[in-house]
Amino acid sequence: MPYAFDPELAPWAALLPALPFDDIAAARALESQILAATPEHEGPIPVDVRQSTAPGPDGSHDVPVRIYTPRGGAAPRSALVYLHGGGFCLGSVALAHGGCAMFAAETGAVVVSVEYRLAPEHPFPAGLEDGYAAFRWTVRHAAELGVDPARIGVGGDSAGGGLAAALSLLARDRGGPVPCFQYLGIPALDDRLLTPSMHEFTDTPGLRRRDAESFWDHYLGGPGARGGVDVPYYAAPARAEDLTRLPPTYVAVCEFDPLRDEGLDYAQRLVRAGVPTELHLFPGTFHASTTIQDAEVSRRMTSEAIGAMRRWLRVGCATG
Numbered sequence: 001m002p003y004a005f006d007p008e009l010a011p012w013a014a015l016l017p018a019l020p021f022d023d024i025a026a027a028r029a030l031e032s033q034i035l036a037a038t039p040e041h042e043g044p045i046p047v048d049v050r051q052s053t054a055p056g057p058d059g060s061h062d063v064p065v066r067i068y069t070p071r072g073g074a075a076p077r078s079a080l081v082y083l084h085g086g087g088f089c090l091g092s093v094a095l096a097h098g099g100c101a102m103f104a105a106e107t108g109a110v111v112v113s114v115e116y117r118l119a120p121e122h123p124f125p126a127g128l129e130d131g132y133a134a135f136r137w138t139v140r141h142a143a144e145l146g147v148d149p150a151r152i153g154v155g156g157d158s159a160g161g162g163l164a165a166a167l168s169l170l171a172r173d174r175g176g177p178v179p180c181f182q183y184l185g186i187p188a189l190d191d192r193l194l195t196p197s198m199h200e201f202t203d204t205p206g207l208r209r210r211d212a213e214s215f216w217d218h219y220l221g222g223p224g225a226r227g228g229v230d231v232p233y234y235a236a237p238a239r240a241e242d243l244t245r246l247p248p249t250y251v252a253v254c255e256f257d258p259l260r261d262e263g264l265d266y267a268q269r270l271v272r273a274g275v276p277t278e279l280h281l282f283p284g285t286f287h288a289s290t291t292i293q294d295a296e297v298s299r300r301m302t303s304e305a306i307g308a309m310r311r312w313l314r315v316g317c318a319t320g
Contacts, residue, residue: 003204003256006284008295013205013286021087021214024120031090038098045105046071054137057129064115065134066093067145068104075146078109078153078313080183081135083167085158085288087188087215088127089119099157106306109313110147112138116163120218124235127219131167139177153181153247153313158207158259158288159215161187165237165266168246181312184251185305186287187263190238191216191226195261204256206287212258238262243273250278250308252301254285280304 005013017034019027048069053062070077080103084096093100093113104111116130135154142149156164161184171178193212202209216226220235233240249270253263260281267279282301290298 003286004284005256005286006295006297008297009284009286009289009292012292016205016291018208019087019090019211021089021211021218024089024218027090031095035092035095038095047101047104049101054134057133063130063134063137064093065137066097066100066113066115068100068111068113069146070104070108073108076142076148076151077146078107078151079112079138079142079145079147080107080109080309080313081112081114081131081138081152081154081179083114083116083131083154083156083160083163085156085160086118087211088159088219089215091118091160102302103306103309107309107313109309110145119215120222123221124219128163128166128170128234131163132170135167135171135179136177149177151180151313152177153183153309154179155181155183155185155309156187157185159188161185162189162237165189166234169237169240170234172245179247181247181309182249183305183309184249184263184266186252186254186257186259187266188212188215188259189236189266190262191220191231191236192238193227195265197260198258198262201256201258201260204258204286206289207258209258238266243270243275246270246273246275248276248312250305250312251280252305253279253281254287254289255281255283256285257287259287278308
């Protein structure tokens with residue numbers, strides 16, 4: 001069906017490669033080609049990058065993390081623990097490298113990018129527990145990282161946004177430490193796939209309904225689990241009935257994205273629960289359209305996200 005895409009995005013809509021989430025091997029091969037063709041990030045503000053590991057949740061493995069520290073400036077800094085997108089079964093810290101370096105440079109915060117385990121080999125709760133382990137590691141190593149432990153937020157895009165929302169719920173329920181902020185960019189939050197946008201946008205660029213069906217099946221352990229009555233809200237945060245005591249939140253959604261309405265609904269429910277929440281819907285955009293970086297609306301999306309991070313990562317919170 002025709003969509004009123006932003007004029008700068010429209011010429012690119014048909015050119016974006018569709019990742020076949022129903023064929024993970026093929027999707028990962030295509031993803032590798034995209035990574036190989038991605039130019040090295042070069043920003044105006046130098047950022048030091050190093051690798052480390054956080055102890056895994058069950059002691060059986062370590063969680064790799066990539067740490068981005070802006071040069072100059074005074075410690076202690078804020079920090080953002082970042083979870084990449086990819087439908088819970090694709091993506092990597094390598095693919096998220098450019099964005100994480102930019103976030104660090106533009107906010108002045110240390111960014112800890114998490115190489116969490118992927119489905120279908122590692123279904124829920126593996127990725128979430130890895131993210132939580134990395135968050136707790138960041139809090140415990142705050143002094144070493146030059147970070148204020150009261151100013152550590154979490155964030156992510158797409159499936160990573162869903163994981164960040166779940167991490168905040170998990171941290172609240174386990175009694176801390178808790179993030180001081182959550183950035184939820186075009187988040188995947190609801191396995192039930194019942195929203196109007198999920199029904200309407202079956203052929204949109206970047207993400208289609210059938211892609212969401214496939215990645216939720218992978219994440220929840222196979223066909224049949226998605227939409228069931230026993231899916232926990234740590235897997236699909238939209239199922240959480242109690243959204244109180246969550247950190248200040250920034251939610252961004254795209255107009256022509258199957259995930260649009262679950263992001264809108266979650267943000268409205270956060271507001272009703274008394275959580276300081278900023279919500280921005282960007283007209284004419286589609287899922288992951290910020291990959292077209294020169295479009296003015298993409299620049300605005302990025303600028304808004306960075307602005308929210310700058311504001312909220314400077315607000316302290318109880319670390320429990």
